[in-house]
Amino acid sequence: MEVSRIRALRGPNLWSHHTAMEAIVSCSEAERSIAELPGFEDRLRALFPELSILQPTGHNDAVPMAHVFELTALGLQAQAGCPVTFSRTTQTLEDGIYQVVVEYSEEQVGRLALELAEKLIKAALLNEEFDLTAALEQLRELDEDVRLGPSTGAIVNAAVARNIPYRRLTEGSLVVFGWGSRQRRIQAAEIDVTSAISEAIAQDKELTKKLLHAAGVPVPLGRSVSNVEDAWAAAQEVGLPVVVKPQDGNQGKGVTVNITTREQLEAAYQAATEFRDDIMVERFLPGNDFRLLVIGNKLIAAARRDPPQVVGDGKSTVRALVEQVNKDPRRGSGHSTSLTKIKFDDIALATLAKQGYNAESVPPKGQRVVLRNNANLSTGGAATDVTDDVHPEVAARAVEAAQMVGLDICGVDLVCDSVLKPIEDQNGGIVEVNAAPGLRMHLSPSFGKGRAVGEAIIDAMFDENDDGRIPIIAVTG
Template sequence: MPGLHTHECSVGKPGGFVERLRRGTYLAHIAEHVTLALQNEMGFNVGYGRARGTGETGVYNVIVAYEEEEPAREAFKTALELTLAAMFDEPYDAAAAIERLRDLADEYRLGPSTRAIVDAARRRNIPVRRLTPTGSLVQLGYGIHQKRILASQTSDTSALAVEICQEKPLTNRVLRNVGICVPEGRTVRSADEAWEVARELGLPVILKPEAGNQGNGVMVNLRSEAEVRAAYEVARQYRGDVLVERHIEGDDYRLLVVNGRMVAAARRDPAQVIGDGRRTVAALVEAANRDPRRRTGHCSSLTRIKLDEAARVVLAQQGLTVESIPEAGQTVKLRQNCNLSTGGTATDVTDEVHPSNARMAELAAQVLNLDVAGIDLLCKDIRRPVMEQGGAIVEVNAAPGLRMHLQPTSGLPRDVGVPIVESLYPPGAPSRIPIIAVTGTNGKTTVTRLVAHMFETARQCVGMTNTDGTYIRGERILEGDCAGPKSAQAVLLHPRVEVAVLEVARGGILREGLGFDWCSVGIVTNISPDHLGMGGVNTLEQLARVKQVVIESVAKDGAAVLNADDPLVAEMAAACRGQVVYFARGPDNGILQSHLAQGGRAVFVEDGAISTAEGSRRHRLVKLERVTFTAGGALRFQLENALAATAAAWAQGLNPALIVRALSTFRSDHRMAPGRFNVLGLAGRQVILDYGHNVGAMRAIAETLTQDGSRRTVMVIGLPGDRRDEDLVATFKASLPFVDEYVLHDLKDRSDRAVMEVPRLMSGCLTDDTPYTFAMDQREGILRGFQRTQPGDRLVVIADIVNEALAVLEALADVKVGEEETCEDPVSRGLE
């Protein structure tokens, strides 16, 4: 693999990796570089790689860049096999392995037509997402601005036009009606009928499948009955009847028309070899196919030549067979059609096309209503009008291959992906929708729901993901934890979405990254201990680094919304390419003041109201008494959620009046924010339902409830087993100041822990005078908790599955769960 000699490695110069090899290095490092080199051999231009130890002896993380995931996985597997074979001096057929990888790459890589459009879109900063792992179906743009392509066929391509083009006689009839030259011809259903029509038209003739493509089954310049009958047997193997047409003398030209304008043209020559007086036709073809530009399929600049039945018919026309030895310099044709897909070559002639020929091609595309059309034209000289030389348009392609224009065998390449993208997205046309990404430890879901509510208040179609599900215009379309990249992509694929508000969890970032390339606004609520000890994240600083990925994805014209009261969050400003909007509980925060002094933007509480500021200018937005879900600002964690959401909507340019309306109409109840400090009434008891599974969330509940010591409190709690013991203990101990009695239960997903292991761990934190009982699951826990309370008591449910918890509470009340209660209300009114 000669490419290894160019790897710089840590030495910082070409040949650096080879130098490291000579000094001695470790297997993971070698596997990293060999994997990259193998991908380069497969035709993927990748160069980034890292090998890092995990802390466990002999165990490494190896990270390599890739264009297509499955071929990269296979390249890594092959790299290990090859390297180990070299280490132990075992036989290994590296050439065969590389050829196998190339074939796999051809299966997965985008074809040249699709790739040209995708590359042109990316240069325009238009989002691109492949919708099938091995096909060419690709989405451009997000949400309401999305378009789709399938090779050169676009979502603007008329289905009726495609149908017409698939029926060649109908195509000719439509073109003839507007005065475009097309050859005479008829469809036939037998070899006898084919010969009869050929005699009527006059020899020579062409035979081709009525509904063929890519030149398959096309036989030209047929001058005898035997040739016509043999050609019929070839053409009849394809779909539809066989079309017999008058043969037109001249060269084969393809004119590409995009959005009504000819943008490229190429002369196509059939597959052929040149004799040397020594080798047979078969040997000459084998030699030609060894050209590295020739591969099977359509992924390379040239396609391998096949010696099939069609080739034998053409050879017979020249008095040859595959075993014949042509004279030196003799040109031997292997096809009469000139398609690249059958081994042909192309020469760019864009600048030579006579204006009248270009106009005729443009008219043909227009009359068939095709946004992208490949017009096949036969004539002796493309520089002269076709009408003067007896030429004609012989075919119109609704999904033309672009390879001949992108990589002509000779002549100037034409970047024809650009005009296709411009036809889909004219200059200035939007391709993206606003994406607001929300991460942090606590408050993510509430902030996500509140931001979504703000844009819904503005009558925009919002796509939202969070730990409860995926929502489109307020309707849940997917249930479960949807805070990962796949759910984000589902929203961005939806054709009605105008704004995407996406919760981004730590686990999704570590597993698969983000579901988008960049966002308009990135929000980080706070950083506190949660999921430490998992995925190589052992400290708060490392957790912050994971969350910071969202801020690094903020666009240059976007904004990062950061909590100035949290130092780990505030310092993420250095990683943001766009502007920074801080939020804080008060205006005296030093970071916030310094930011404003430099003309920055911030949201904070001042004189009992949420205010916005930019530099020295301040605007009083809304009094806290109107923001009821914060209890007039008494619920500190809800206040921070309100500030974060306000900053995000303000940064995105939402009208302040709409922000105020949303803040004053949002409710932290089970309808708008299920499981996020929902306060309910049940048979004279106050019920608080919350999804607080970490120490930060539990401290926020404690801070709120210790202000009201008038109620006896029973807590129903089960904690996830995928946390470290010390984190589970810290979370549980944070509840001790405000709880009088506990019901400790197990969760359905114990994460490899033993049955009742976590409940027993929690019980070990209790003193002898604190009553508690065990339950097997959440449902049993809630029922026991209710039995342990009396009217006037408080029941706190730390929910694992929020919907299940609500269903149990509804069953206890025997009516719908409904009216919200404030924490200060001393008497419950019952569930309604």
Template sequence: MSKKEDIKLLRINYLRGPNMWTYRPVLEVWLDLGELEDFPSNKLDGFTARLTTALPALIEHHCGVGERGGFLQRLEEGTWMGHVLEHVVIELLNLSGMPTGFGQTRSTSQHGVYRMVFRARDEQVARQALAEGHALLMATINSEAFDVPAAVTRVRDKLDDCYLGPSTAAIVAAATDRRIPHIRLNDGNLVQLGHGARQRRIWTAETDNTSAIAEGIARDKDLTKSLLKSVGVPVPEGSVAKNAEHAWDCAEDIGLPVVVKPSDGNHGRGVTLDLRKKEDVIAAFKVADAHGSEVLVESYIPGLEHRLLVVGGQVVAAARGEEARVVGDGKSTVQQLVDTQINTDPRRGTTEEFPLNRLTLAEDEVILLDLERQGLAIDAVPEADRRVLIQRNGNVSNDCTADIHPEVAHAVSLAARVIGLDIAGVDLVTTDISKPLSETGGAIVEVNAGPGLLMHLKPAAGAPQPVGQAIIDHLFADDDNGRIPVVGVAGSRGTHTVSRLVAWLLHLNGRHVGLACRVGLFLGTRRVESRDSANWDAAHRLLMNRGVDATVIENSAASILKDGLAYDRCQVGVVTDMDGSLSGLPGLAHYDVQDEAQLYKVMRTQIDVVLSEGVAVLHAAVPALVEMAELSDGEVVLYALDGTLPAIHEHRAKGGRAVFLQGGAAVLAQGQSETSGANVESLLKRFAAAGSGAAAEVDAAIVLAAVAAAWAMNISPELISAGMDTFVPDAAPAVAAA
């Protein structure tokens, strides 16, 4: 078989919000199969066998068949390479630790050109997976060697570099379970939960309630200890050592054995335990001095180290440490014994996905000191059956949450409150956490801000704890989803006027409104930018603004196709029209949208995201929009100039709400009741008198759409009427649809 030319990746576009494909971000790829358009999978000799050998788990892919093995069935029957690439990329993401189940591939109007999409939590990870999947597929087509494990490693490395850390990801996942939206604010782990004025922020396990003063206290271990001691929390006796000799003096005063550690270190770095000799104390001082500004000498508390997580004053999880030891065989060095007896544990690794760290002896000064105290070095060969201590309490990853004694929980919670931390990792040493510290002689040795959660999420032993959920429940009350009202307005004519009218009415209703539309970006009644702001970036800025408690966002078909919606759900979704969009927005041809059926799939996105407690507002004079009503998870309000339309009649017969024009005024109807509202004709005359270039786009239907959207936001008919009477059209020129 002759070598096939590469599939060409014509365009790659990251859709950051809900889109015509799905509610979630996806990577959309335009593919030109070239000559492979004539070679579906069943026409390439041995292709399916080679592909399933490279990626055996493809058997798990259901595909359109809807059951395990469905994709393999499609391969055997014959499917095109764009579809195959979709599944290859999804499988690489699965293998790399970012499970992905969604993908679609569809033909376009151009021969051999396809649009392929797949779920993409992170754009850079998705692009890496695409590149690796493309290379793997072409190698498989052409019977060439390809290193799949190496490709998976490259995707996983990109995931480690770019995606949220496991602690932050767990909190975000818990927020998603509560339908709380999130926005990543930097390339690291700073995340906004919720929108606008109701948002909260986290940075890993720190929150916007975490006090900088409390963090400073927690970093100063000597100050922490003195504050805890003042309220009766048991802590080890200790003092600050000025130098190595002074450290020994402190040890003698306190009484042996002792612990030497940095005053402001973290993650246990530079901490040496159970010191009984002067030379050991002096050596430990040098290690601790390299990791902090001061060195503490403390009495040694016998027992195992425990890490307890406190959230909002409650202990929500606990993990116990254990010693790491090896047994000599009389032939292997200490390093070899560690590699074969400890580092082979599948729970150990060098990345955050592993609950236990791989031990690198040469890089850990504390381990080297403990070996020296045993008369050993890493290249020494312990005699057969000798037990060698490698690491003390270095594996705090065994869940013991169910074992905590209430008095221990009380002491730990008190410690976090005294320091002032809303979320804290409290380290204590005790021989038995199921007994009071007064019985075991245990003590709290550290209180840490911004604690890691991995030991509780993926313990080496025991049950995982729902710590992400605990943090979300601490930040948000049971009835709080962090959302502010979002009104999304989509269509091709006059949508910026609808948006401005709705924003004005919300302003009169006492809201601090953010508005992103074609004629600018507004905060309240102040236009802060005059450029076209009917786009994802401008809308996102409003959702990030703590001063905004309601937003109105204009969306065009082109902006939905380019970026998706800026919000995951909305309180009110408005679609004004379908007519004129194709001819009025020539940019849609770039996205291969060439008829009303294709446009329908784009515009329905606005209605797909309406909350169950929200409202879809639709123009009843447009049959396609009447059909769209069934897509709304919430209520539907119809509007039209003619209140006798069959769609409005049927909707009202079912008790639904509708808005129509009668005698120059808007009528707000629900079921058989009717309320006369805004003077529409008067507003239209003011638009004309203002000389606004936008007046040509403003008609009675546009005003009725705004009235319906305001009513959907539970603004009273009286206020809507007054608001329309007081709205002042400006004389700004009309802005062409983007």
């Protein structure tokens, strides 16, 4: 069997509406019917037990090797977790030459599946070993590397549901919807009308706070600092406890909260400088950490974020408890899963020390042990949906914050006791405004129901009856 002329069909095509890999497969006379190869199918199924039933593709009840190649490539992707179902083998006018079409969800994964299918068939022909587990893991890892993240994926799925065409412009999160003059673009959870100035303002936390404060939105007091001495002076000005964080950071990187001593501040300053040179000190606001998602001029979703923590069982060490929590299949090492694994690093050890624990301590049964003070999902935190609980004035403040910065899609970080009552009534405040906010805490929260944020973004980009398409009529003959 020889495979040649592999090409990707990146949209609706002659064979189906699915994206697919098309290959020309040449089969020798014996390979035009695997019945002529004694023991081949048994050896193949021993190597790949999940292979689908082989069906004749012609009028002579023969099962050609090309059909085996088709189902093997499709089956490998399916077993690796790719959402594929369509494949087809068609004999050409030339004897022994077949067109094989196999659906793919990610082009690179589809190409690798064809390559691995060819190797698997060769191993069965020669009665050699084939490491199926390693092959499937290779496909899974590549799929995780190249597939769209949960935020971008949710927006793309919402577009597909509305029959809006899309294509990726890069291997990253830059996606175009629609065609020609009717097209729109996104990059992660940021749309094409968001200005670079607005994004720059959102990244500058001190400037953001000045703008929000001028608009009457509650924010914590604080300022940028130049060194540890200046940081301690700023802490004295606003009053302990304080928060130390990079001035233009994101995802909770380098953020330390609830600092009450000079020693803690020095350690926090050092942690922050590992990510940025410009550091801020601001008043620590006690209460819960909430993320409010504003799209256009509406609050679409809200979640309470809880810091990464474990619960003692009276027998296991803190380290063992963290390992148990990280076995949750929802937790991954990046942003491709709904939750991120809890990091057991210097910040976690320092947080433990404040509670009188270390990595090998055995907490009492039922005792909650916090591994970090900030509640970002990217550092292992969890999220609980509270959209239905948000007070109208809290929602209005979030929309005002987003509009003051100029963001069409905005993640507003609010610290207060509860979203059931106005921020001013509980001495809370908006601590950050984020461009291109992560959506996964709203799509699949740890607790509560997910929200249709992808649909909300598409609705903000396209009018109700707009599918981004341009009708084309082709006349031939």
